[in-house]
Amino acid sequence: MPQVTTPQLQSILDISTFVFAVAILIFVGVEAALLYAIFRFRERGDDRPAARFVSNQRLEIAWTIAPLAVLVVVFALMLGAMQRISAAPADALVVRVIGHQWWWEFRYGDVVTANELHLPVGKPALLEITSADVIHSFWVPSLAGKRDGVPTQIQRLAITPMQEGTFGGACAEFCGQEHAWMLITVVVESADQFQTWLDGQRGPATTSTSDPGAQVFLSSTCINCHTLRGTSASGTAGPDLTHFASRATLGAGVAPNDDAHRAMWIRDAGALKPGALMPPFAFSETQLADLVRYLGSLK
Ligand code: HEC
Ligand SMILES: [Cu+2]
CATH class of the missing domain: 1.10.287.90 (Helix Hairpins)
Incomplete structure (x- = not known):
């Protein structure tokens, strides 16, 4: 069963x-x-x-x-x-879910994150699912049925998770080259853990402009596509990186979020995830090391 x-x-x-x-x-x-x-x-x-x-x-x-x-x-x-x-009760936790080629954006009011959805156990959540480009489909089989994310439309999906744990999901509508690497991780945790997580995500990036890694980031084209709240980086073409290091994977589940894979990703995202809509970068070894360490500090 x-x-x-x-x-x-x-x-x-x-x-x-x-x-x-x-x-x-x-x-x-x-x-x-x-x-x-x-x-x-x-x-x-x-x-x-x-x-x-x-x-x-x-x-x-x-x-x-x-x-x-x-x-x-x-x-x-x-x-x-x-x-x-x-449908969910009026006091349900509302999360806006936006499908992108090929990653997921999650918005809890003004808190923006990606690919890893956190939900408190026992509390009804209402996902408002949509898309920024083509049709995607949000599917986490252990929690709910499928629901398409259609551009310009909002489709609702209620989830009242009753068990703590980590549940895997995927995009279930063919949406282009990297459709298969558009995974979803749902972390269902206690109300306290969830609140701690949400408060952590709400804060600005742990940025000191004197950090050499931050300087590499803020002086490169990264800022055109990525947001680091609290800095001049406010791009929206890619995932919000304000608390990037709090996520277990990068590239919507394509690799573990560790130094080695962060370096591979920045050098050539397309080598890890062919078709990924992020260009390759040719930084010096020092710049790359600084950037990778800095990204790893964005808890
Ligand atoms: C043209 C836009 C663009 C530029 C420029 C860009 N990125 Fe990205 N980035 C993306 C997109 C799109 C993704 C999501 C790719 C995917 O998962 O399919 C991404 C993903 C990432 C991720 C993984 C995020 C996650 O949560 O999985 C990191 C880290 C990252 N970019 C860092 C950088 C850094 C550092 C720079 C600058 C050196 C940069 N990016 C420049 C578009 C861009
Ligand atoms: Cu998709």
Whole structure:
């Protein structure tokens, strides 16, 4: 059986189980009628067309009404389930989820982060899913169903996580070359841990302009595409890096977030993630080392 960790998944499982049970009943009923007809009438042994089918108005009405009734019931139950998986109480935690080629932006009010979604356990969250470019699809199978991120539209997905832990997900709509490396990490933690995390993300970058790594960053084109809150870097084409080092991976899950991979990423992001929309950089070894260390300090 699938692991069900949210009431929303339970709604989906309930309706699937019901439809499956109805399908089994129909299958058994139809097969039974078939076998009955074969054995009950086998001695007729008669292949005149009229003997094979004699019109029966009552039967015809019945087999028109019965499937219709089944579909109406399933449709009504489904409307209820759709409502339950996309609605949340007014005090729910609202997170704006924006798909980009090929990474995820998460906005908690004015707190902006990427690729790693944090949620407090036991509290309803309402994701408002959209896209900055093409159609993406937010999918974390252990927490909820899929929901497309469509440019200019907002689609809602409710998640009430009931278990702490780290849950993996992915973009589920083919969105270009790096679609397969557009992973999602969801960290479900206690209310206290979540608040600590959120407060940490809210603060400005731990930047001292005298840091040689900060100088490399702020004097390069990095600032056109990345934001470091509290500095002049305010680009939005790439992930907000204000608290980049608090994330476990880089490039939406393509590599662990450590010094070696940060260096590889800056030298040539396309070597780690072919097609990534970040250009390669030819820094000197010292500049690169300073930059990598600095990025690692952005907790
Ligand atoms: C043309 C825009 C552009 C420029 C210039 C640019 N980046 Fe990026 N950067 C991106 C994009 C887009 C991504 C996301 C790529 C992906 O995951 O597919 C990214 C991702 C990153 C990441 C990984 C972030 C994460 O959360 O996974 C780091 C670190 C990074 N860039 C650092 C830099 C540094 C340092 C510079 C300057 C030397 C720089 N970038 C210059 C566009 C840019
Ligand atoms: Cu995508």
